Amino acid sequence: MTQAATSSPRQSKNAVASVNGQIITSEQIEKPLASQLYRMQQEIYNLxxxxxxxxxxxxxxxxxxxxxxxxxxxxxxxVILPQGVQVSDEEVEKYYTQNQESLKEWKGTQEELKQQIKTSLEEQKYYQKINEYIQTLISRxxxxxxxxxxxxxxxxxTAGNSPSSGPSNAPLTIIELSDYQCPSCRQTYGVTKRIMETFKGRIRWVFKDFPLGQNPVSVKAAEASRCAADQSKFWEYHDLxxxxxxxxxxxxxxxxxxxxNLDMDKFSACLDSGQYRNNVLQEAQEFAAQGVDRTPSFVINGKLLPGGPSFERFKDLIDRELSRHK
Known part of the structure; x- marks a missing residue:
């Protein structure tokens, strides 16, 4: 591809290219990459x-x-480690017992393995004690x-007509994009329940199905949750x-x-007919076009948080958002 002539008109300060005069902006190429770009920026920040x-x-x-x-x-x-660090034989045995599965590929002798475990535990204790001392210095x-x-x-x-919990006029709306089959979503489920309880009455929580890769089991589960919603039992079914x-x-x-105790004739007819299948797939395509590429992901007042955060990270983000609306 040849570079456009420098005399070509730049119709937008965010233009990155033009095709026969049609401008391509940075927003156009960054939008589908939103989640990936954020993760890269987060890696840089962590470094x-x-x-x-x-x-x-x-x-x-x-x-x-x-x-x-x-x-x-x-x-x-x-001053910090006048006694050095000690690791007992009991600590080595405990680590060995708890991690046998990950240690099964060891090629050396048992004695060499346990010596390596001891050295590793000593190193962990060494840096832990130094870090604890540093924290006391920071506080002073x-x-x-x-x-x-x-x-x-x-x-x-946006929330649209998706199932929600919490006041509709809450200062903060969180939209969860999730997949009932996704291992990370299942791990994050406990965090989301705890967050919903912690901020009860102060946030509105919206759930949207996002079966990645159009996994047929995930799609069917999403359809089933909507059939349950028809009988006002979405959240109960969602929890199950x-x-x-x-x-x-x-x-x-x-x-x-x-x-x-749902009306099984209605539920089965709804599920077997696949009446919600196209809705589920269409929404999933829309999310992907917005740059969402993993589950779970969360939209916090219009801002995308990809991946499942810890409770502490989630709470911190929500506290900061709520403080802006006081």
Whole structure:
């Protein structure tokens, strides 16, 4: 492809190319990549944050060593770890017992393996004790961090008529894009339930189906949840879907409906007819076009958070958003 002549008109300051005068903007190419670009920016941020924390620790530790007129290495040995670190045989055996599956590929002797485990545990304790000491220094010094998390990308995904919980006029709306078959979604389910309870009355929670790759089992489960919603039992059915460990066959989907005493004639007719299949697939295509490429993902007041965050990370994001609406 040849580069456009420099005399070509630039109709937009965000133009990155033109085809026969038709401008292609940065927004056009970044929108489908929203989730991927954010994750890359997050990786860069994490690298910078780690380096920043190491630099802060170096400054604080060096200051303490200078006060005593000794080297940093000497300060660590004499002040932070005067007794060194010890790992008992019991600790080695406990680690060995709890991690036998991951250690089964070991090619050396058992004695060599346990010595390696001991060395690894000693190293962990060494850095743990140093980090604990650094935290005490941080609490005693004026340390301010200005490095900012990368901003969440904006997406145009709205609640629409999807099932929701919480007041419709809540200052914060969170839209969950999830897949009943997705292992990460199942792991995050406990976090989302805890978040919904913690912020009850202050947020509106919306659930949208996003069966990645149009997995037929995921699609059918999504259809089933909508059939349950027709009988005002969406959230109860949603909880059963995430709670079961059994394969989500059509028969299983119907068994779950029976547990909620749904009208089985209506539920079966709805599920067997596939009346919601096209709706599920169409929404999934729309989410993918917005740059969502993994489940679970969350839209927090129009900002995309890809992946399943920890409770602490999620709570921090929500607290910050709510503080803006006081």
């Amino acid at each position: 910078k944050r780690t380096q920043l924390e190491q630099t802060i620790a170096q400054i604080l530790l060096q200051k303490e060593a200078d006060k005593k007129g000794i080297s940093l290495d000497q300060f660590v040995k004499e 010094n004026k340390v301010e961090i200005y490095l900012q998390d990368p901003p969440l990308p904006s997406v145009n995904i 879907l995430f709670g079961t460990t059994q394969e989500l066959t059509t028969d299983k989907l119907k068994d779950l409906a029976k547990q909620l």
